[in-house]
Amino acid sequence: MESIYEEIKVGKCVGQKTIDGEEIPMVLQPAKSHQDDISSLLSTLRDNKEWFEKELVKHSAILLRGFNVQSAEEFNEVVETFGWDDIRYVGPAPRTHIHKRIWTANEGPLSEFIYYHHEMVLIKECPTKVILWCDVPPPEGGETPFVPSFRVAERMLEEFPEAVKEMEEKGLRYTFTALSKNDTASMRGRGWEDAFLTSDRAEAEKRANALGMDMEWQPNGAAKTILGPRSLTRVFPGRKERKMWFNTIVGMHGKEFSSATFADGSELPENAVKRCGEIIEEESIQFKWQKGDILFLDNLALLHGRRPSLPPRRVLVATCK
Template sequence: MEGCWREYFKVGMCEGEKVVDGETMPVVLQPAAEEENKSDMKTLVTAVKKNREWLEEMIEKKSAVLLRGFQVNNAEDFNEIIETFGWEDIRYVGPAPRTHVYKKVWTANEGPLSQFVYFHHEMVLMKEYPKKVILFCEVAPPEGGETSFVPSFRVTERMVEEFPEEVEGMEKKALSYSFTALSKNDTSSMRGRGWEDAFATSDPKIAEIRARALGMELEWLSNGGVKTIIGPRPLTKVFEGRKGRRMWFNTVVGMYGKEHSSATMADGSEIAEKVVTRCEEIIEEESIQFKWQKGDVLFFDNLALLHGRRPSLPPRRVLVATCK
């Protein structure tokens, strides 16, 4: 297996990559040779089939793996790569407005490109969340629009170093979150997904059943919207096969004190604002600024990385698949 991947891939470099704890993020895999038949979809699918286990190991070891320079042109090509891995997809549940494109492929957050999508682990608050987030750049933005990402364990390490007592307190008490959504989608907001779309029903009773299955409770509002209450949830998590690292597996910064959301201790006590403010700074300091090129396919270990989206000039079209 060690030698087989070299028939199809060579390790390259990309702007914005960073070495973290001895590992380059993202690791860039390019066609092994310049010839066109070494970079076409047929060759890529063959390469994935023959090196599937090795590629999965790379995603877990490196956290971010980028396929660059292959002729991946559209949602159908992107879906074929996902199908070749044999991964089962998991339906997205969350506030981001998204549209189904083709089979396992969806649009990424359709909120205005001028808005920053804050760093998060995908579906971090759900009982079940994807292990892998795979992104495909169909149209690269002319400026901005980076999908930045952050090694989650580094956030935990630095927060423990600077706020040992506060982190211990949040760890012991666990966390609770709330989020308010309208009934219909509002694409003028990066968090504008309506509850009818999120729960795939316009029936409040069915929505409540589906919400409970996901580990959340609903409070109905007079304007037809709903307040979602989620908790208790942990502050950090340790996942098998990732060096025993404590991942900053929460969304405190993304939901604390925002217009339509909140984050508190599970017992209702407040989290100190200075802790959240400093955590946001640390996440930014640890972020890796990945710049898109057309045809890029980027694999994230969702258990190890937070990711977000920088503001962008149009056009930009990035598609996504979330898999177990």
């Protein structure tokens, strides 16, 4: 539609890639210098919701840059402009509620790499959109790389057709062990009491079951969650019938507090898992955060992570159905 380009122009950023004919991320900037205020942005987004959502699915990621979004409150206004339903985060990352729909992103040590994942990929209902706002850009590192999931599926099918077929047919099983209380010294340090909003074991089990997971209690008070069987790939409407690599086998396989196996408990092929991690990195896209940036990710199409960073770095997040 022509009218939006009077308010917003399509820009560029270092790190963009052209994938299957589309620039990822799509970069949107103010068309005129006097439009870099929140009221102008909100008005433009409000009037062009359908166009924006269509472009998000088309490009998988949209970066809003130069709109001078200055606070968590203003970021929340941007999120709420679209009318997308909120979905509460469920997962191992320690997070703090900031304002209405806005939370901190993973509060684990900035020195650690957060591995690529689709947000809440193992939960029955995961977000379709992950929205990030940069309050304090890091002085070095700290990028939020993302990966077109269909490219990983394509390349794994090319290199490991038999292993992919076996994982598709057998399904996957995951486990993760969470301590009782939060441990912010770990990027996966969210305790089960915080995750399930209760210190009552029976109630925690009930809430876990509702999300599609079983629980086993450990002698030290930790909770081992078991999820499966889960699929290796998914196909979602409106995304060119692409097969998405919708799993977390690389991120959870053989780790200290987690595992990823075939649904029957047998081990996944080590060489395929290792090579998958290399392919994901090879396909990654990233840019340098600038203050006020807002990044919209199609969670059904992209894996995302976090590079190690020098402090300070502050990125807030909202997740939408």
